[in-house]
Amino acid sequence: MTGKVTFVGAGSGDPRLLTLRAADVLEDADFVLFDPAVHPDVLGRVREGTPRHPVNAQLTPERVGQMLAAEAKEGRHAVRLTWGDPLLFGTGDVEGVAVARHGVPLEIVPGIGPLIAVGAFAGVPLTRTSDASPSVAAVSVTRGHETLHDWDKLATATDTLAIVCDAESVAETARSLVFYGRKPGEQATLIENVSLPTQRIRETTLGEVPLLPPAKAARVVLVVGERASTMSELSWLEKLPLFGKRVLVTRAPEQAGRTALLLRERGADPVVVPTIEIHPPTDPAPLAEAAGALGRYGWVALTSANGVERLWAELRRQGKDARAFAGAKIAAIGPGTAAAIESLGLTPDLVPKVYKGEGLAEELLAAVGDAKPRVLIARAEVARDVVPDALRAAGCEVDVVPAYRTGAPPKPLLSALAALLEAQEIDVVTFTSSSTVEHLCDALEDRARALLANTCVASIGPVTTETARRRGLRVDVTASEHTIPGLVAAVEAYFDLSTTGTRTVVRV
Numbered sequence: 001m002t003g004k005v006t007f008v009g010a011g012s013g014d015p016r017l018l019t020l021r022a023a024d025v026l027e028d029a030d031f032v033l034f035d036p037a038v039h040p041d042v043l044g045r046v047r048e049g050t051p052r053h054p055v056n057a058q059l060t061p062e063r064v065g066q067m068l069a070a071e072a073k074e075g076r077h078a079v080r081l082t083w084g085d086p087l088l089f090g091t092g093d094v095e096g097v098a099v100a101r102h103g104v105p106l107e108i109v110p111g112i113g114p115l116i117a118v119g120a121f122a123g124v125p126l127t128r129t130s131d132a133s134p135s136v137a138a139v140s141v142t143r144g145h146e147t148l149h150d151w152d153k154l155a156t157a158t159d160t161l162a163i164v165c166d167a168e169s170v171a172e173t174a175r176s177l178v179f180y181g182r183k184p185g186e187q188a189t190l191i192e193n194v195s196l197p198t199q200r201i202r203e204t205t206l207g208e209v210p211l212l213p214p215a216k217a218a219r220v221v222l223v224v225g226e227r228a229s230t231m232s233e234l235s236w237l238e239k240l241p242l243f244g245k246r247v248l249v250t251r252a253p254e255q256a257g258r259t260a261l262l263l264r265e266r267g268a269d270p271v272v273v274p275t276i277e278i279h280p281p282t283d284p285a286p287l288a289e290a291a292g293a294l295g296r297y298g299w300v301a302l303t304s305a306n307g308v309e310r311l312w313a314e315l316r317r318q319g320k321d322a323r324a325f326a327g328a329k330i331a332a333i334g335p336g337t338a339a340a341i342e343s344l345g346l347t348p349d350l351v352p353k354v355y356k357g358e359g360l361a362e363e364l365l366a367a368v369g370d371a372k373p374r375v376l377i378a379r380a381e382v383a384r385d386v387v388p389d390a391l392r393a394a395g396c397e398v399d400v401v402p403a404y405r406t407g408a409p410p411k412p413l414l415s416a417l418a419a420l421l422e423a424q425e426i427d428v429v430t431f432t433s434s435s436t437v438e439h440l441c442d443a444l445e446d447r448a449r450a451l452l453a454n455t456c457v458a459s460i461g462p463v464t465t466e467t468a469r470r471r472g473l474r475v476d477v478t479a480s481e482h483t484i485p486g487l488v489a490a491v492e493a494y495f496d497l498s499t500t501g502t503r504t505v506v507r508v
Helices: 020-028 061-073 092-100 114-122 167-179 206-211 253-265 285-292 305-317 335-342 357-368 386-393 411-422 434-451 462-470 484-495
Strands: 004-009 031-034 052-054 077-082 106-109 136-141 160-166 187-192 200-205 219-224 246-249 269-272 277-279 299-302 329-332 374-380 397-407 428-431 456-459 505-507
Touching: 004 020, 004 061, 004 092, 020 077, 020 106, 031 061, 061 077, 061 092, 077 092, 092 106, 114 160, 114 187, 114 219, 160 167, 167 187, 167 206, 167 219, 187 206, 200 206, 246 253, 253 269, 253 484, 285 305, 285 374, 285 397, 299 305, 299 335, 299 357, 305 335, 305 374, 305 397, 329 335, 329 357, 357 386, 374 386, 386 397, 397 434, 411 434, 428 434, 428 484, 434 462, 456 462, 456 484
Parallel strands: 004 077, 004 106, 031 052, 031 077, 136 160, 200 505, 246 269, 246 428, 299 329, 299 374, 374 397, 428 456
Antiparallel strands: 160 219, 187 200, 187 219, 277 397
């Protein structure tokens, strides 16, 4: 097998801006060298177990090229993942040449860098239709190399300057431009964290740039010139309903991705810290037995997507498929569970109007009528008994089978979360089940109530809310539709940016 090396641009922020080719390459990678500034969600596309190493100051571009080539010579697909674009303001040219010298196949996948992103996300297009002859000078300034530029020629080279700059070099860069002839009163716009929910835009004059408070981001974009001002009509990102809000997602890792995606689409900054992990049941035998004899059940009731996935996995392990449900009707507690069932090629026969145990029990009893069939309930190892109790009281034979159990994640992960809450860096904490509440409170111990007192606490439904209140928490939001989209919508309504919006364009 012949290996290869691919250089991939990760873009300057939002992990959804990867090209289709970049996503394909990352999923195929056998070895990855990445810039530390690359968004963690981009690295999440790499297969689990694939070696990945950050490129630090000790790794010269030549050494990076040698490492990539060595992997390719062993028949592996080596990927160099860069912030922005591999060949714009980076060391991709030297690294690429070093790879090419070893005679291995090479590919370069461009990324959406900051100078494209400032137009798309900050409303600062670097050229305008009204420009008779558009011209832009693009510059990169890094700490310690400020004086290496020919500022005498560069300062007045063209109407618009777009500078990707280390935050610590911004003040010196502005002073150099003024010293070499740029007018101090000229329009200047500073953008940090472009395309992210933490994006911040400051409009000022070139002479005032050195007086601005330091940027929080390591790298910023400085645009200078009469075209540097923002176009409010194009500034769509800051108008999203949850723009700038940091929202804690407490779901299990395998389920957090969809929640994070919904939040990001609404402008929020999702912070994924799972407070639960999904494990096999303590005793797997009852699930195996039930899966092997589905034909004896008139109804199969499923109360979570996890239950669906675990029951299906057991069926597949036994060599069975969807035909195993042929004699049974299927009930799902809500849309999320129903979607998990439908992904298997099955259609649930019953989804209650009220997405909780009481609603499922009521409608299931109505559907059962006088038949009194045998019912299988595949659920978490620890759960409420509302559904089985109601069915048994009506004369049904019910088998409650643990399909999975929840556990707490590693303590260091939750310790890091405690630090975020203590620093008041989380705007919203979302709870999607009683288990997420219990495990978080157990991890934070007697500090839970105090740490959550200064943030919005949002619950997916009344059962989860009751658990939170029993643990001493104040609940600000309870979703009326007990689904993830319903929870996100409820959080949006709580903040209602029409009256409490966060401004990110600051004129100074």
